[in-house]
Amino acid sequence: MGAVLVAGVVVVGFAIREALDAYELRWGDPGKVRPAPETRPVPEVKPVPVTKPAQQDPSPKQKPKPGPKGPDLPPVGPTGTSERDRRPECKPVPVKHRGGNNDHNKCADRIPHNSISGWDVLVNGKQFDALQLITRTLWEVKTDDFEKQPPRSQEFFVKLKLPELRREKKLAEACGYNFSVGVRSKAHLSALRAADPSLTVVLMDWC
Template identity: 45%
Template sequence: MAVVAERCFPVLDMDRVRFHDTTGRCTVASADAAALGLGVCVLAAPEIVVGAVIVVGVVMVAVAIKEELDAYAFRQLYPEEVTSTVGTRTAPRETLAKRKPQPEPSGQDLLPPLPPRHRERPSRCQPIPVPHRGGDDDHNKCADRIPPNRYPGMDVLVDGKHFDALQVGALVLWEIKTDQFDTYSVFLRNRVVDDQVVEMLEEWNIARACGYGFKIGVSTEAHKKALIRRDDSLPIVVTGCKR
């Protein structure tokens, strides 16, 4: 400790370090001697250092010396702990970095605010698995396979409306159509398209209002083209599912 004190003492900021001899052992006769002798004496004698070193602000060298003094005090009080932890001493630089005061942030240093967390969906928009309707096995198998369905064997009820599937890995609701559209008469095709477009737009509005995407699956290209001619905004894909 004496060597550490003698080597480090000259670079201490004396405007920020105060020494107080609490025992009287380091008292010196002259003021010139006090400037050096008292400080070195106190720092070199850790058994009297309690209350003897006062650091005003953060002085890097003084903190390093203080680390040595704390270690000495610990060894005196708990020698068995020191023996069991030889070689595991924390690097002083890490300790000093933790104690270094952080400057006040300027407006330019501030990070942009994080985006607000996604609001929880209202209860009416929570997807509720319910049994498939209608008993059409081919249709239900298509609804389970194509998105694919997050709840196999089940429809999804959202805001009071049945959807054929909720896609795995995505918040996308699906409406599946397996009509044998290509076999219909012109009159029946027009009637089916009119009814289905109204239904699909209603489902799409519910999905969007609740924060979901929306897809429509039809079995044939002819069915898709007929729906697109009526409303080209509809998000339609051809599934190839047969009945």
């Protein structure tokens, strides 16, 4: 019985010793203070800048095509000072020449100080042949071969055109414009002045 106890104590002691040796081998001497594990500084992470997507131009198909534009006209006289100046129909609007008579258009374009050379101008519902902003004058141009006609035909022609010229004069004056009639012959000038002295008739020696 004593031998058995001694043998048991030896076995238990040997097992305890093996456990202590294994602990020391794994963790070192338990009586010593283990240094703290080395820590490395964490690198600073800078925020990545956010870039906005580049604005894309619309495709050529989406871009509107500019239409033909008339000349830019400066204001004609003081604006906002009278009722006629505020009327939209009195604002001069450049429009294309009426086709079919190149000689007529050339004479109109060459009027001295023509502010819309190459264009007609729409004022008060009437398409005039020229506009002189410097004198605020609207023009109607006549390029008929008046002097080549017999006297009776000349008289008939004046009577035929006179009502329209008077109407155009009233339309121009209603919007504060002067009105002039351009002709190519002295005979035509004299006939119109005789028929209506209130008309301003000018001999167009430039065409």
